[in-house]
Each structure stands twice: as structure tokens, then as C-alpha cells.
Amino acid sequence: MTLSFPRRRVLAALVATGAAMAAPGVFAQSATTYPTRPVTLGVGFSAGGAVDIVARQLGQALGKSFHQPFVIENRPGATGIIAAEAVAQAKPDGYSLLLGTQSTMVVAPSLYPTMKVDPKKDFVPVSLVASVPLVLVVHPSLPLHTVQDVIKYAKDKKGDLSYASSGLGGPQHVAAELFASMAGVKMVHIPYKGEANAISDVLGNQVPLMFSNLPTLLPYIKSGKLRAIAVSSLERAASAPTIPTVNESGLKGFEALTWFGLYAPAGTPQDVVGKLEQGVKQALSDTELRAKMTDQGMTLEGRGSRDFAKYMEAESTKWAGLIKSAGIKPE
CATH class of the missing domain: 3.40.190.150 (Bordetella uptake gene, domain 1)
Known part of the structure; x- marks a missing residue:
């Protein structure tokens, strides 16, 4: 049987409507069943x-x-x-x-x-x-207690102050570079193969300071093996509320x-x-x-x-x- 033009239009509209109604159902089903x-x-x-x-x-x-x-x-x-x-x-x-x-x-x-x-x-x-958050720490033998102390010390060293990191491009590296940029100082990057090796040399005073993850360094801070200067979050860390932020210590807006x-x-x-x-x-x-x-x-x-x-x-x-x-x- 040959459909008349109006009937063909009606049928096409019904097919299109059915497809449109079915499409959301397909996606809804995938969301409902995921993952299988x-x-x-x-x-x-x-x-x-x-x-x-x-x-x-x-x-x-x-x-x-x-x-x-x-x-x-x-x-x-x-x-x-x-x-x-x-x-x-x-x-x-x-x-x-x-x-x-x-x-x-x-x-x-x-x-x-x-x-x-x-x-x-x-x-x-x-x-x-x-x-x-990361925390800036120094070896306790250094006469540094605040962010401003570190900035002055870096300026006095005239680009000869080194810092450790877990490697190129890691959070420790870019946090220290952001610090140096905002403070207007130069520091020498000493990259290590991993965070543990970097921390070991700061503990041994082979390298004077570093930024690293707060949870990792907190035991060394509490034991007095490292001195905390400031944390890198905009607000103080709940796990170490007595440590000030870099942000409140003179480098406004610092966050890493x-x-x-x-x-x-x-x-x-x-x-x-x-x-x-x-x-x-x-x-x-x-x-x-x-x-x-x-x-x-x-x-x-x-x-x-x-x-x-x-x-x-x-x-x-x-x-x-x-x-x-x-x-x-x-x-």
C-alpha cells in the first residue's frame, strides 16, 4: 500500500518523536547501570x-x-x-x-x-x-624563625641560598620558586629523586631549607629536628594551627x-x-x-x-x- 503524503509526514513525525524519547532513556540507563x-x-x-x-x-x-x-x-x-x-x-x-x-x-x-x-x-x-598544604622548613641550627627572616637571609646570601625538592616540576619545586618570585630573591634549586632523599639532606643540614607536604614533615617539626616557618595554604592548617601562613607573613596571596x-x-x-x-x-x-x-x-x-x-x-x-x-x- 502506498502512503499518501500527509500520512507519510505523520508517520515520520511519530518515528522522530519515538527516537527523541528513546535517546534520553538510553543515557539514563547507562547512568543507572554504571558501573557493571x-x-x-x-x-x-x-x-x-x-x-x-x-x-x-x-x-x-x-x-x-x-x-x-x-x-x-x-x-x-x-x-x-x-x-x-x-x-x-x-x-x-x-x-x-x-x-x-x-x-x-x-x-x-x-x-x-x-x-x-x-x-x-x-x-x-x-x-x-x-x-x-606544604610547609617551609629550615634546619634548626639556622637563625631563621619567620618568613621575613628567610627573605632577609636569602638577600644577604645574594643568590647563594639553596633549597631541596623532590624533583623538577614537583609541588616542592614550584612552591619554592613562587616564594622566591614573590619575595624578590634568588635561590638555587637542588632537585632530588624523591621526597625522602630531599628531606634526609635537609635533616642533615646539607641543604638549609625546603618546602614539602605538611603531613610528611610534621613528625620532624614536632620532634624539633626541623623548624617550621610557614604553611603554603591561604589559611592555617587544621593539623598545625600554630604555624602561620606565608600569606599572612608578608607575601599576600601566596598559595601552593x-x-x-x-x-x-x-x-x-x-x-x-x-x-x-x-x-x-x-x-x-x-x-x-x-x-x-x-x-x-x-x-x-x-x-x-x-x-x-x-x-x-x-x-x-x-x-x-x-x-x-x-x-x-x-x-
């Missing part, structure tokens, strides 16, 4: 380090929420870039995620402009999970944090990203997880995808400008 199998959470640093610890705690909490295992996959090397490349190339279906840090996602692109992965284009920011964020490959369905975003919020509301991370000196963030994307853009601009002005280059 284990999820891999990539980490660009070795097992046992700060990033790995956060990933395992978050993965365990997400596993409880989603009733599927979140399996940690460590791919250390190249400031986390190796793991980032692997996740960026994975199928964008929500089953391969990355716990990224500022070193990998906002600092490395300015240090290594030829790197194969572009964090802004190749990833969707899901949630800013947590952050950790170690942060950890959850990312999905670009192209991951928005409904899956949304479900992961809500999953992180739920995980961070868990009393046990909050207690663990707070005891480790972390600030729980839980910023959603849009807010995290804006924060990432601001961080990228900030550190790119510093790297350019300070002339920091790969060694």
Missing part, C-alpha cells in the same frame, strides 16, 4: 606514596558506593605523564580513570610542551578530591598546594561523569574516610566537574606564568 564491572583507577606514581594512598582510600570508598571494585593501577614515571597517556588513550566509557595531580595536569604541560597528552583536551575533570583530582578520558558520557561526581561527594561524606584523610593532614575538597575545570584553568595560568618568568626548563 570493575573500574581501573590509574596512578602516575609508585605504590605507598601520597597519590597512591589517596587513590586507594578513594577507590575503596567508591567501590562501596558503586558495588564494584575500583582497581588501582600504578604506572610511575615522568611526573605522572605515563599514567596520564595510558588513561587518555583508553575507551571513554568510565571504566578507566585517572587520579591526577597538579604536577601532571597543570605544571607538566608548561615544562614539557611536546608531551603527547594534553590534559585540557584529553580529559574531563570529574572532581577535585583533596588538597594538602599539592592536590589530587579525578579525571575521565575526553568523550566519556556526561551522565557517567555526573554519576562519578556524585560518587566522589558521597565517598567524601563517609565518616571513616574523612577521619583518615583529615588525620593525614588533607583538606577534603569535593568540588564538582565545572568548578574543578575552572580551578584547573586558573592553576594552569598561574604556574605557566611562573615557569616562564622564572625560566624553569627541563634538565
Whole structure:
């Protein structure tokens, strides 16, 4: 039977309407059923380090929420870039995620402009999970007690004052360079292969000072083996409220944090990203997880995808400008 023109139009309209109604149902179903199998959470640093610890705690909490295992996959090397490349190339279906840090996602692109992965284009920011302040410490034999003391000491040394870090482009490195830039002083960077080696030489007074993660240095501060000068967050740290901030000590606006964020490959369905975003919020509301991370000196963030994307853009601009002005280059 041949359909008349009006009937063909009506039929076409019904088909189109049915397709339009079905499309949201498809996406709703994927969000409702996700995940139906284990999820891999990539980490660009070795097992046992700060990033790995956060990933395992978050993965365990997400596993409880989603009733599927979140399996940690460590791919250390190249400031986390190796793991980032692997996740960026994975199928964008929500089953391969990355716990990224500022070193990998906002600092490395300015240090290594030829790197194969572009964090802004190749990833969707899901949630800013947590952050950790750094603390500026000196060997207790030095007559330095305040930020202004350190600035004066650096000026008196006329560029001959050295500082330790865990390596090029790490939070310890860029925090010290930001300090030097804002204070108008010159300091010599002594990079180490890892945070432990850098701390060891500051403890031994081979290198006079360094910035490093507050939770790591807090035992040495409490024992008197190192002297805390100031923390790098805008406000004082809850785990060390007697230590002033660099911000309140004369360098207004100074902030340098170690942060950890959850990312999905670009192209991951928005409904899956949304479900992961809500999953992180739920995980961070868990009393046990909050207690663990707070005891480790972390600030729980839980910023959603849009807010995290804006924060990432601001961080990228900030550190790119510093790297350019300070002339920091790969060694």
C-alpha cells in the first residue's frame, strides 16, 4: 500500500518523536547501570606514596558506593605523564580513570610542551578530591624563625641560598620558586629523586631549607629536628594551627598546594561523569574516610566537574606564568 503524503509526514513525525524519547532513556540507563564491572583507577606514581594512598582510600570508598571494585593501577614515571597517556588513550566509557595531580595536569604541560597528552583536551575533570598544604622548613641550627627572616637571609646570601625538592616540576619545586618570585630573591634549586632523599639532606643540614607536604614533615617539626616557618595554604592548617601562613607573613596571596583530582578520558558520557561526581561527594561524606584523610593532614575538597575545570584553568595560568618568568626548563 502506498502512503499518501500527509500520512507519510505523520508517520515520520511519530518515528522522530519515538527516537527523541528513546535517546534520553538510553543515557539514563547507562547512568543507572554504571558501573557493571570493575573500574581501573590509574596512578602516575609508585605504590605507598601520597597519590597512591589517596587513590586507594578513594577507590575503596567508591567501590562501596558503586558495588564494584575500583582497581588501582600504578604506572610511575615522568611526573605522572605515563599514567596520564595510558588513561587518555583508553575507551571513554568510565571504566578507566585517572587520579591526577597538579604536577601532571597543570605544571607538566608548561615544562614539557611536546608531551603527547594534553590534559585540557584529553580529559574531563570529574572532581577535585583533596588538597594538602606544604610547609617551609629550615634546619634548626639556622637563625631563621619567620618568613621575613628567610627573605632577609636569602638577600644577604645574594643568590647563594639553596633549597631541596623532590624533583623538577614537583609541588616542592614550584612552591619554592613562587616564594622566591614573590619575595624578590634568588635561590638555587637542588632537585632530588624523591621526597625522602630531599628531606634526609635537609635533616642533615646539607641543604638549609625546603618546602614539602605538611603531613610528611610534621613528625620532624614536632620532634624539633626541623623548624617550621610557614604553611603554603591561604589559611592555617587544621593539623598545625600554630604555624602561620606565608600569606599572612608578608607575601599576600601566596598559595601552593599539592592536590589530587579525578579525571575521565575526553568523550566519556556526561551522565557517567555526573554519576562519578556524585560518587566522589558521597565517598567524601563517609565518616571513616574523612577521619583518615583529615588525620593525614588533607583538606577534603569535593568540588564538582565545572568548578574543578575552572580551578584547573586558573592553576594552569598561574604556574605557566611562573615557569616562564622564572625560566624553569627541563634538565
